[in-house]
Amino acid sequence: MLRSLRTEGAATRTELARRTGLAKATIGTIVAELGTGGAVSEDQSAPSGRGRPGRPVTLTGESIIGLGFEVNVDYLAAVALDLGGNARISTIRQVESAGPPTIDEVLSLVTEIRDSMLAAGHSIVGATVAVPGLVEHDNRTIAWAPNLGWDNVQLAAKLESALGGTCPVTVDNDANCAALAEASHGVTTDVQHSLYITGTVGIGAGIVQDGRLLRGGAGFAGEVGHMPIGDESSVCGCGRTGCWEASVGLRAMLKAVGMDESETPLSTAVSVAERAAEDAGIRAALAELGTNLGTGLATLATVIDPSVIVLGGYFVPLGQYVVPAAETVLAARLPAADKHLPEIRLSSLGIHAAALGAAEGSLAGVYAGAVSI
Template sequence: MSPDLPSPSPVGSESLRRQNTARLLGSLRRSGPATRAQLAKRTGLAKATVGVIVADLAASGAVDEDGSRTEGRGRPGRPVRLRERTFLGLGLEVNVDYVSAVVLDLAGRIQLSETRPVAPGTPLAGHPVLDLVRAVGERFPPAEHTLVGVTVAVPGLVRGDNRTVAWAPNLGLDGPLLADALEASLEGRVAVRVDNDANCAALAEAHHGAATDTGFALYLTGTVGIGAGLLNDGHLVHGASGFAGEVGHMPIGDPAALCGCGRLGCWEATIGLHAMLARTGMPELATPLRSAEHVAERAAGDPKLSALVAAVGRDVGMGLATLANVLDPAVIVLGGYFVPLGELILGPARRVLDERLASAAQDRPELRFSTLGIQAAATGAAEQSLRGVFAGEVAITDEARV
């Protein structure tokens, strides 16, 4: 299944060359290098149109034409390929106890990946994400690189303007403050959009990770908060208000457990990172992954601790059974702190899922672990930052800006 990548329809008007350019770029991204003649066949564009677009993209530094190979009779064709590092998308994640940054080029190649810890209660004015984004700006200066977009993923609800954080109880950064601060750190180089972390991580898994072979997948975050991103036929499901996926606040947890949202009994108050550490009596370390690695190391030789983690796994399975019965995903990808715990979590979750599916006629979703580590959401945010180019909304050649 092709990931959720825009594919504009071919058009002939000069004023809509941007759409044709996006179509050609999308073909190069999805299917790899090709000669001009092959690109014409792939995109349905006229050969002359492809020639003009390729020349414009080469002049802007977006593509290269190197080498040659014979295409039957006639002159040899030169494969066109997306060029590295010229046009970039920056993805950020701001979470409770860490921040991450990932930079992707147009071909989806990772040019930078970095994570830094965040001390509890750090105010926005001194937040590490501002230093991180300034460092990225210095590493990719505007004289040599074009940032076509910046997206920051947050664990909460984001309004339809893709800028305003409506509700992030574990983060405490409501409104447009985060986007404003990041734009100032980038000195107005590019606008900043905000998106939900689970949606971004699901998109990353579809492009780069554990869900590249299916269009119907559910991604579950495993950090302090628990959220979900749902892919339906390769497309993200946002819901009527854009708030779909707040599964951490389903009332299926310990009814006495207080959640960060202020309510009792939320699922994340039972299976979130802090809840898992409290149940096992283990300390929180620099990142969710490191905390979970420490638990896994200790549990390997401690049956009592292993049993406590298994109890968390059963609670994970209870929620997954609810989601599977309602949404029927082919694959469920577990991310964040779940990954280092491996079968300690997955085994009990799988058994509960088997017990709780409504009918024997149902296929149990395949449970997989994320392959993208703590950078999953930031990687998806970087993909979101590139989407304007592939949708024909952001021009990267002078000729397409008409």
Template structure:
């Protein structure tokens, strides 16, 4: 180990090889040591050493039933479990905070959402810190190891992945959020920050409705509108890491003021509060509860259905603009759009087909998120485990 704490030499190689074995098990399922050696290109003896270490760390288990793989003794399948090794994903938004704990095997262990008591004022971090510490303390009390945390925020994140550069709907500018949480954790849980749409896009690619495509576009559906762009399992971040701030494209109603202070932003026409203004009802505790109330009203009221169709038209205009530039195989609508899909997707799809120049050759599918309001927190939990899979964090 070097003086900087970065592994060098054989330690670095060992961690990289460990990450390779973990990724092989996550991607392709259980395998004998011989099969793992084939998958990874590592020597069987090296795989055996790594499996023994992972088993000691409770990251893998070996099945008692042997499987023949040709010549020699039958092998025992190795399976990725990692039930005690967790990544903590958090999300802070205007009206709620959420937490998801994900184990190394990709299984969700904890899901929790709490409304925040900040109506009419920018939120503090107190609710987020309280939720994060409560969940982490409970997990540790049950014998789990939380290897790291990632926070999803609706705004721009600095290159250090620790600072919220600009989140207008939260009223945050240059907030050192990762440091605040690490202090609350007692400085023993590495914490990073990422954009909420990026996190949700990763979650959909790993667990949701875009596992079958290589290129996808995810659209958040909260007070703010953001996008996450995934290509071959990786996020497209842009030159400064700010790709996806689509809510501030100047394609909305020019008479509407956005939370950023500008006029005519797309999210001022299709964000949650814009939708509520259109249908004329009040906001409830969470975006999901609000959308369910609107869906219930739309089922009974023709004027509400017409208002949502108009919103769908404005949504489709923005989707056509984005699809013309990005050419996604699928577009995923998340957040409040999901319960209202029956009322907004037909109009959005019609505009997309009419306005996209390449529609006759390729028309991206509009899909509704299958992960609900916790998509961003789930993607953040995946990110919190990324260093383990990359082999840069020892178990």
């Protein structure tokens, strides 16, 4: 019933019985229980009775919170999402250390958000952390995150301790989380098949089909930044040469335009876009980057056949300079481009996309009935 209210909106008890296939009396019992727990509310002002429309039941759940965090090379992000899909907290922090964030910095942010939510009277039912790397099948262990310098890190256990052992913690890939956020809050709510491309120091992909992530045999699907289709002389953060990421990642872009990185990938790209408006050389460099981007997208689209390709992160402010070249390559390289050409869209969720998707993931146990409220 919670899933029905979230995806299809408010409904009367009769309508909920029709949607779910449950008996109306059962729906009444569930509504009463969920109302006591603060998950739903029933409009008592609406008239009810024989011959009158029923009172609509609405998913509220303001006090039931899922936490989402993103750990990236140069920033940390956090989102606290209530059961109705409303963000109660949305914040970003620049990494204070002279390199990737430390575990202590992550734990400090987690503790701060936890304390804020508990002080406001909220109940935290779960937390998910998005990271730019490979995550083991247990959804708790970071197998390999080269840009963070983390290898076999038991991150979930550390965060559960910081949260006081009161809620489960999972770990997921940042592109996977951002792809889910776009499907539920962003620019792919209208399609069933989408490919999300991160635009940070690393390049990853989240693949969504029929509302579910495609994870692959070991759960490592989407590590597209390490496809060997980049400049063979460029060294990647993974230590190899020729990776796509080394040609189209944030630092590759900055090297191409001769500019320095600022606080976050988005703020950096905004500065580049401002310069590009007046500098033909920078526009040409971005167009070349768009060509390299399109080459990789064409490779992926040939295999995955998405309806929409979403570009996130630093690509968004630079869309007008990068996307046209990528679209040209995509149209030229796809064997059936005349029959189906994926549309390239820019993310609408900003720097918080992965953290928002992580927060959605932390509420999944509630919608699956595995976590009581």
